[in-house]
Amino acid sequence: MKCSEFLNELTNYLDGALDDRTKSELEDHLAWCHNCYVVCDTTRKTIEIYRNSELYELPDDLRGRLRSAIMSKCSLQKKSGPQSV
Amino acid sequence: MSAIQPNVREPVSEELALVRAAKRGDDKAFEELVRRYDRNVFRIAQHITQNREDAEDVVQDAFLKAYGNLAQFQEQSKFYTWLVRIAVNEALMKLRRRRPERMVSLDEDIKTEDDSVPREVADWSPNPEQMYKQAELREILTRTIQGLPAGFRTVFVLRDVEGLSTEETAQALELSIPAVKSRLLRARLQLRERLSRYFQKRASADEANGASGDGDQ
Numbered sequence: 001m002k003c004s005e006f007l008n009e010l011t012n013y014l015d016g017a018l019d020d021r022t023k024s025e026l027e028d029h030l031a032w033c034h035n036c037y038v039v040c041d042t043t044r045k046t047i048e049i050y051r052n053s054e055l056y057e058l059p060d061d062l063r064g065r066l067r068s069a070i071m072s073k074c075s076l077q078k079k080s081g082p083q084s085v
Numbered sequence: 086m087s088a089i090q091p092n093v094r095e096p097v098s099e100e101l102a103l104v105r106a107a108k109r110g111d112d113k114a115f116e117e118l119v120r121r122y123d124r125n126v127f128r129i130a131q132h133i134t135q136n137r138e139d140a141e142d143v144v145q146d147a148f149l150k151a152y153g154n155l156a157q158f159q160e161q162s163k164f165y166t167w168l169v170r171i172a173v174n175e176a177l178m179k180l181r182r183r184r185p186e187r188m189v190s191l192d193e194d195i196k197t198e199d200d201s202v203p204r205e206v207a208d209w210s211p212n213p214e215q216m217y218k219q220a221e222l223r224e225i226l227t228r229t230i231q232g233l234p235a236g237f238r239t240v241f242v243l244r245d246v247e248g249l250s251t252e253e254t255a256q257a258l259e260l261s262i263p264a265v266k267s268r269l270l271r272a273r274l275q276l277r278e279r280l281s282r283y284f285q286k287r288a289s290a291d292e293a294n295g296a297s298g299d300g301d302q
Contacts, residue, residue, distance in 0.1 A: 007203070011270040015251070035206040039277070042209050045284070046277040047245045049214060053226050056131040056140070058124045066127075066141060067119055070148045074112060077153055 001029040006036045014044055104164045108155050115155075119148055122165055125247055126172045132242040133176035135231055136183065143179060147172035162256050166249070169257040173239060180235060203274060205281035213284035229279045233272055240265055241272035 006029050012018050013026050030037045058066075100121075106114035123144055130143035150171050151158075158167055210216055217225065230238060243254045244265070255265045 038206050038208050039203045043273050043277045050246055056128045058127040066144050070145055073149050074152045
């Protein structure tokens, strides 16, 4: 397997979406190709860092205000009839 | 290496019961749907618009549109996927309004092929998040993801941050599954490349002096 072939399958590999044979071919490649190993490992870390990052959390006070605004607009909308998307 | 596990969400049947109650006019049920998904919609909206006020507007507008069009929701997808589709469209409209000079679409920048070839292949520190103070780390992560084209950023956020499946992401963005996979791969690789400059192992004083480097934080 070439590095470019490994790279094409990287997303499927990280998502666990490969059949056993392709997965094993990829892992054989990872065992001897240090560059691909690093790319794979650091891509996984990239995903995990973003997933755990809690960027853009909605603060509780703003959350409450938004919900109140949404529900009161919904009531108004109910009285005035449906909108189109 | 083990596969990345998707984020777990509520069972669909419970969501569907709320949707059906809301369709019958039960506003408390709709409010419960708002409670369930407002944080997700806010995150997605802010990632796309990169503007907090716009993200607040998107949360309101998306739920309001969902409320007004509940009767048209055919229950062929999850309510959440349908809601995300509405929210993404609202967010893209906001982004286009702010950047009228650029045509913002989910298809932008798909022609360049070289942007995802790995160049940085130095290993990272074992605990890269701990190399920076929390505020610094947030700044790095925000700046890095904001540098991606909107089409890549959106796929990455839905798939990897919000944990939608590839199929759900394709439905929400009205893209094909191969298009989602291709954008996701390139988004992941571009983010990895850009983060590498912050998270690479730093040579410790011992290593610099030629000693064996255990603990190379």
